[in-house]
Amino acid sequence: MIAQILFVFALLGYAVLLYYTLKAMVFKGKWEYVVYFLAAYLPFHITFLSIVFQATNSTIPVTLFQLAKDLMVIVSVFLFVLYNRKIFDYPFRLHRVDWLILSFLGLAFLFLLLPLGDTGFVNKALYFKNLLIPALVYFVGRNTVFDELEVKRLFQVIFVIAVSAFAVNLLEGLINTxxxxxxxxxxxxxxxxxxxxxxxxxxxxxxxxxxxxxxxASFFSDPLEMASSVLLGFAAGLIWFLTSKREDSFPYILVMLCSMGSLFFSSSRAAFGAFFIMIFFIAVIFKLNRLILFGFSLVIFFIVFVIFFASEDFYYFVLDTLTFQNASSVGHVLEWLNALESMIENPFGVGLAMSGNSGSVSDEARIGGENQFLIYGVQMGFLGMFLYILLLSYSIIRSIRVFRLTENVMSARIAFTAAAVKTGLLLPLFTANAELYTYVSWISWWMVGYAMNEYSKIRNNNV
Known part of the structure; x- marks a missing residue:
């Protein structure tokens, strides 16, 4: 009975969201509105697919819904071309982030065609698709021009997701299930x-x-994805808190508290570390000495708690984690060593779909898989890994520059959130195939693209 009720509500919600998004995209020319669909749907993606399979006991509708999110992005790009009839007169102005994404994607396409690796072409094509779609999401953001209300709506979706995730966490904790x-x-x-x-x-x-x-994990696919995703909610809540009047700040404080609460429910060590990294990053950007002091105080409090007040099990859990004697930590190290060994033996890569936790990567062929940098390094060599590192670096640096230079408050909020989230995700990227966390990955890449659009305007105005 519960399964049928969940299926009806899930299908109804999906249908309504899809209808209004496509209506705006196709009939009103608002191809950019695909970002609303992605922000509202991606957190529920695996949960929705699970409910569909449980109700239908068939992989056919699951496959269709799996592809739907990718098709929505492709349709958005197609409509962009369609509604810009003088597409060849469109003022494309490429800078380093654009070139880095094109270079990384071009290298991946080359590896798609090269006869390398132990996986078939279909698996390679599916893996390439997982690299192509986020790049298209970046492209959508790169060419999006939203007014103040449209940007506010996107942030409202992010806020609702953060609060709802914590509400579900509370319910899970209450029934202990x-x-x-x-x-x-x-x-x-x-x-x-x-x-x-x-x-x-x-x-x-x-x-x-x-x-x-x-x-x-609330309605996310697993606790690790939720832990990484709530960084987006916290960063968005904080920038709105810092750039709004104090009498209007309560909703943003609530979003931040809910994001922190979900972080505790996830019990993710990497996400906790990422949270502190993001806090210090935000403090440095804003030159908030009190926030830096607050961060250090939390670290000292945690150390004192572990040493003097924590249970013996928790004490040794933390100690084993820091010394890489914890079973999970040891697993990470072994995966890293396997990946590094492969990169040393094959510095130019072994081919796509040969590393990571993507569905197109078979267990028999998989080499490493718990470090996003090394995953790309195994597949596309040192060049692929360095291109990805440069892409992240310039995305963060240029987004910070937009935040500091733009006079548009909404663009500044997007740029700041993009930079903060990409910085916060650096630690999870070391311990997981974090680009598979589609909600935080795709939305933050859209934000980077939007920020780079603003960067082009700033640069052209200064010429």
């Missing part, structure tokens, strides 16, 4: 992703700590 136990998550993974249920709660090891306590 994962939402995924009701959505058919384990069955979906078993049949569609060929992943047998594991762990003590019948889902996967990701949903529990080493002390066999529950880690919650």
């Amino acid at each position: 994962h939402l995924q136990n009701y959505t058919g998550y384990a069955l979906f993974n078993q049949v569609v992703n060929n992943m047998e249920p594991s762990g003590n709660f019948g889902l996967s090891w990701t949903f529990e700590t080493q002390a066999i306590t529950k880690r919650f």
Whole structure:
């Protein structure tokens, strides 16, 4: 009964969102509105697919819905071309971030064609698709011009996602049960992703700590994705708090508190580290000495708590994590060593779909997989890894520059959020295939693209 109710509500919500988005895109020429669809749907993507499979027991509708999000981005790009009839007169002005994305994508396309690796062309094509779509999302953002209300709506979607995720976390904690136990998550993974249920709660090891306590994911695919995604909500809430009147600040404080609350429910060590990195980054950008002091105080408080007040299990859990003796940490190190060994033996790469946790990467062919930088390094060599590092670096640097130079408050908020999130994600990128977290990855790439659009305007005005 619960499965049928979930299916009806999920399908109804998806249909309404899809209808209004396509209506605006196709009939009103608002091709940019695809970002609203992505921001509202991507957090629920795996949960929605699980519910669909649980209700239909068929992979056909699951496959269609899996492709739908990619098709929406492609349709958006197609409509951009269609509604710009003088497309060849369109003023494309490329700068370093654009060139880096094109270079990275071009290198990936070359590896798609090269007869390298132990995987078939279909798997390589699917992996290339996973690289192409975020680049197209960046392209959409790069050519989007929103007014103040349209930008505000996007942030409102992000705020609702952050608050809703924490509300579901509270419900999960109250009944001491994962939402995924009701959505058919384990069955979906078993049949569609060929992943047998594991762990003590019948889902996967990701949903529990080493002390066999529950880690919650709300409506995200797993606790790690939620932990990385709430960084987006916190950064967005903070910039609106810092750039709004104090009498209007309560909603943004609520968003930040909910984001921090979800972070605790996820029990992700990398995300906690990423959160502190982002806090210090924000403090440096704004020159907020009190925020820096607050961050240091939290670190000292945590150290004192672990040494003098924490339980023995928690003390050794932290100690083993820091010394890489924790089972999870050891697993990361082994994956990194395997990837580094492959890169040393094959500095020019071994081919696409040969590393990482993407569905197109088979377990038999997989080399490494828990470090986004090394994943690209294994597949596309040192050149691919360095292009990705440069892309992230310039995305952050240029977004900060836009934040400091633009006179448009909304553009400044987007640029700041993009820079803060990309900086905060640096640590999770070391321990996971974090670009697969489509919500935070795609929305932050859209924001980088939007910021680069503003950067072009600033640069041209200064010429």
